[in-house]
Amino acid sequence: MSWLVTGGAGYIGSHVVRALTGAGMTAVVLDDLSSGRPSFVPGDVTLVEGSILDRELVERTLREHAVTGVIHVAGFKYAGVSVQRPLHTYAQNVEGTRIILEAMAAADVSNIVFSSSAAVFGTPDVPLVEEDTAKRPSSPYGESKLIGEWLLRDQAIATAASEHPLRHTSLRYFNVVGSADPSVYDVSPHNLFPIVFEALLAGTTPRIFGDDYDTPDGTNVRDYVHVGDIALAHVAAAKRLESGEPIEAAYNLGSGDGLSVKQIMDAMVRVTGIEFVPEVGPRRPGDPDRIVATGALAARDLDWRMRHTVDEMVRSGWEARRSAG
Template sequence: MTWLVTGGAGYIGAHVVHALRDAAAQDPRLRPVVLDDLSSGHADFVPDDVPFVRASVLDTAAVRAALVEHEVTGVIHLAGFKYAGVSVQRPLHTYEQNVTGTAHLLDAMAAAGVDQVVYSSSAAVYGTPDVDVVTESTPTHPESPYGESKLVGEWLLRDQGVATGLRHTSLRYFNVVGSGSPDLYDSSPHNLFPLVLDALASGRTPRVHGVDHPTPDGTCVRDYVHVADLAASHVAAARALADGRPLERVYNLGSGEGLSVAQVMTTVARVTGIDFTPEVGPRRPGDPARIVASGEAAARDLGWAVRHTPEQMVASAWEARRRTP
């Protein structure tokens, strides 16, 4: 009995794999297996004692073979293309990776008799909501192909549940930051933390994309959550499904509070000891002005909690960045 983690060699996926491996010491049902095509992941993020299958979720035959060979009983699906801004320029690629890829995965799961999945969704499904704090009942109005593709992924799970009895839950979150281990770092060329820390490490000035948003200081407001906290909730969701406990169709993993990009910059300067005034660039397409989510339902059912302060988020990311090869 194992859990397949698609995208398990990526930044978030690797943290989930490490958390599953730790949990498996007490609950062997949660032993992880990784499937990743390494398009953005890193093979050295996968622990030596965790089986690794190099394949794409678009390859139904390879996914089915991995499910059968490793006696997989559940899947945590993180593989996908996650850049909202870039998705505006590459909508077809985004849909292929996130929608077609999820459909192929579900096809392989059905063929192999695997009937439980935890899906990595996104707060981007909400677009720019007209409430200060979104809940799971907030209407979805995605504003980018990325957000649209994640919402369609949720629909695929819902419909497959009706058709085959698939047991599933989707976790919606936005800005995942920090590091649970100095060896695991965010290498995204688009995420705020690595962009800022890479700039500082190389002596450049970080940039803010847009200071004219309808927010108190004009910069985007986001719900920043630490990757280790996020990984723990993926494991909790997998365990709940394995136990046969009922779960909601979707959960928000949010703090209920937001930080603006300007506030993040101030925190980075304070934690790193590097004083700087960020450059100002234009808004990025597909970037909502504010998304802050309540995590109350996830706290009730998945033990979700924000256990790291903004300073700890920055400090752990900075330590991992300085150890980056």
């Protein structure tokens, strides 16, 4: 028995793989390597190279590796870029999820943990987002993740009376940072931490996007959560599904208070010892002012908690990136 991790050669997915194997579970990776790296996959874990859009490949992988559940991390994850590439975003995130569910049904695989996003909420009109807060995504990316949640819900309803009813949960989070393994780091050209790290390594001034948001210091506020904590929550959800325990349809993996981009920049200076004042560029389309969520429900069911301070998150990410050369 094993768990298939789609996107398991990526930054988040490879941490999920490590958390699975660390919990004594068997992991199999499916990744098209469009952004993932083979070197991020542990040597004792099977890597199947291919796309989640390849229906035959997905089903064959499920069958050949006796998969009992899927942790679906693969997808196009850039909210700002999704505004310019909506069709690509929907193909990867909506059609990809539909194909995975179809292949799961054909292979009698009934457990799935879906990597969703706090982007499903858009710009909330409440100070602290809860699971039932109104969903008003402000980008094609956020819309695609919300549709993914609907697909899981509808397939669960459709299979409820079958021999293998779908059991599912969606984990919503926003800015995933840091590293829990020095050989793995965030390679995204669009995420804040790698943007800053690459600038510092190149001896240039980091750039942030917008300082006129409706927040106390003008920079947007997010839940910055450590990738190792996120990975552990995925494994806890997988275990809960596999054991048949009750599970919620969705959990917010939130910090409860959030951090602004300026606060992150201040931590970057403290941790790296490199003094700088970031340049300010224009806002990115689709970026809301503030998204901060409570993690109370996930704390109850998935042992979710913030195990790292902001300086620890920055330090682990910085050290992993520097060790890569």
